[in-house]
Amino acid sequence: MQFSVFTASTPDWTPQEAAATLAAQGWDGIEWRITDQDPADPPGFWAGNRATWPLTGLEDSLPEIDRVTRGAGLAYSGLGGYARSFERDDVARLLSATATLGAGRVRVTMPLLKTGDYRDLFAGARKDLEWATAEAARLGVSILVELHHETITSSASAALRLIDGLDPATIGVIHDLGNLIYEGHEDHRAAFQLLGPYLQHVHIKNVAWHPSSTAPDGTVTWRPDWATLREGQADVAAYLHALREHGYDGWVTLEDFSTKLPLEERTRDNLAYVKSHLA
Template sequence: MKFSVFSASTPEWTPEEAAAELAAQGWHGIEWRVTDQADSPEPGFWAGNKATWPMTGLEDSLPEIARLTSEAGLEYSGLGGYARCDNHDGVERVLAATAALGARQVRVNVLPLGNSNMGGQEPSGLSYPELFAATREHYEWVAERAAHYGVKALVELHHGTVTASASSARRLLEGLDPQHVGVIHDLGNLLIEGWESPLPALELLGPYLAHVHVKNARWVRTDERDAAGAAVWVNEWAPLAEGQASVLAYFKALAEVGYDGWVTVEDFSTDLPLAERTAGNLEFLRRTADLAGLTVHSNADSLWKG
């Protein structure tokens, strides 16, 4: 097992600063965020994020991405792409970029639910069966193109999409080549929607378990009441050791299924300053992995030998 950071969660650092800081702290790798984003007067996770590579002109940025990553001594845990599976031109570009960098795997987003406004778009109003069938059709094409480039396209378990759970993701990918499509199991997202007990969920994914994202969340009761007079709860991101999910229990489940891949942290809590947050997360992950009986590779090792 190796640990990396998704650069969406390091908005205050430039790519140069992110690579240097994470390498100095002892992280094995980085997962670069790749998307066109809105401007913001202050750096934020989703807008004005300094550690994001724009999708526009991505091909011209590849030499600089490669240089910064290599000179810092970091590996790629993959690319954090935002191209949606129905945007074939965008998917083709991120697959090609992944191959050119030697990053091996990249997230390719599935379709959002019909009542979701993810990405600031208007809800489509389409039914789940319609959206699931369309996503499957697009992902058959994605799998073929990923095979062409010799990389893997990743479906993330994410609230508000057709693959909020491990069960839905396995159903989506069933019959496609797990050498070229796989699933990102995301502990924090599942607390919001799609929760299934980790061990059976990981067992269910089987060969499609390709990558792991770790963050944590909690549900907070507000002072509001709905129209029926019931309490209203909202979710918020939490530090790894303070959220509702047990990272230790999660790591024990990963050990049970023999997972030895990347664990990428995307901590969107803001309780601590960024440098303190990332350094503390690495210490916590190493301690938790040891308690769970997981083997953490040294920085000189590679997950990709052979």
């Protein structure tokens, strides 16, 4: 397996700082966050993230992205796009950028459940992906569909139902350990077997559920929150072992949104932790 970091989880670093630091720590690659954001926002995971390349004008940034990435000795584990499947112009732009960079694969996000009737969203996304995979095939790249809570593909079963029959050379699934603690958990080995050739990428982070309030009748309400790899509800070690036993040998991307440790210490410790369980 090869290990990378998704820069959504490194908001305090510039792209140059992220690449240099991660390379010095021994990471194999990097997964760049690509989306437009307000430059006035303070640094944060999903707003003001300094390790983000803007989608608007992305074509002009490609030489610099490649210089920063390859200059640090890092490979691309993929591109972390935020364009939704129905935003075809933006999807086309990301696919083209992926081909130009030689990054191989790019995430295309799925519709949110709250935006409509599930059946309509699902049917629309399937049509969008049929169009997008044809474009991906033309460019020689691949689309990644992430297992993500509150979308139409929160589980491996749902993702497979959506993309089944599409060419695995042009589309695959990101199996995301942390997101599955929110919603969509299925036995990991079964999910890997179910996805078959569509299991093409892995994201690792961790989550823990905490009681947030108690009603007068004693009913407890729970809320999820990000946790360190060691302290969340997902058994990261067992997950890595299951991946290895399945024969997965692709990219494993860390995106730790916990803040218990300072950023540089967090990324260094995460790499040591995952490698220790595959030694």
